[in-house]
Amino acid sequence: MSQKSNFHTIINSEKPVLIDFYADWCGPCKSYSPVVQQLKQELGDQVKVIKINVDKNQALSNNLAVRSIPTTMIYQKGELKWRAMGAQTLATLKQQLSNL
Numbered sequence: 001m002s003q004k005s006n007f008h009t010i011i012n013s014e015k016p017v018l019i020d021f022y023a024d025w026c027g028p029c030k031s032y033s034p035v036v037q038q039l040k041q042e043l044g045d046q047v048k049v050i051k052i053n054v055d056k057n058q059a060l061s062n063n064l065a066v067r068s069i070p071t072t073m074i075y076q077k078g079e080l081k082w083r084a085m086g087a088q089t090l091a092t093l094k095q096q097l098s099n100l
Contacts, residue, residue: 007060010050011075016100017048018093021064021071023055029070032087036072039093047097076100 011017020036022029033051040049054061054069064073067085074082074096082096 008078010048012078013048013075014077015046015048016081016097017050017075018097019073019075020049020051021054021061021066021069021073022051023053023069026069028087032070035087035090035093038090042090043094043097074100 011019018036018039020029020032022033036049036051040047052060054066069085070087071083071085072088072093073080081100084092
């Protein structure tokens with residue numbers, strides 16, 4: 001199965017899917033990672049959380065126009081609901097998910 005069809009399968013979830021685009025060498029990504037992990041711990045099964053390494057998934061990152069990292073996207077039922085560049089606060093992520 002191709003990377004692209006895998007991605008479309010994942011984002012077509014009834015549940016919101018939060019995607020964190022990152023790179024191992026990115027300082028802000030490293031400081032953002034615990035925020036994403038805390039969100040997953042607090043919300044559990046209410047949300048899918050996926051981390052995508054832009055260096056290992058360049059075609060997908062290019063297709064989605066990820067130009068700066070970290071970039072966070074929230075999808076639901078295949079539709080992009082929210083997107084932001086840079087590290088976000090836990091409160092911001094929770095607010096965006098509660099709007100769905």
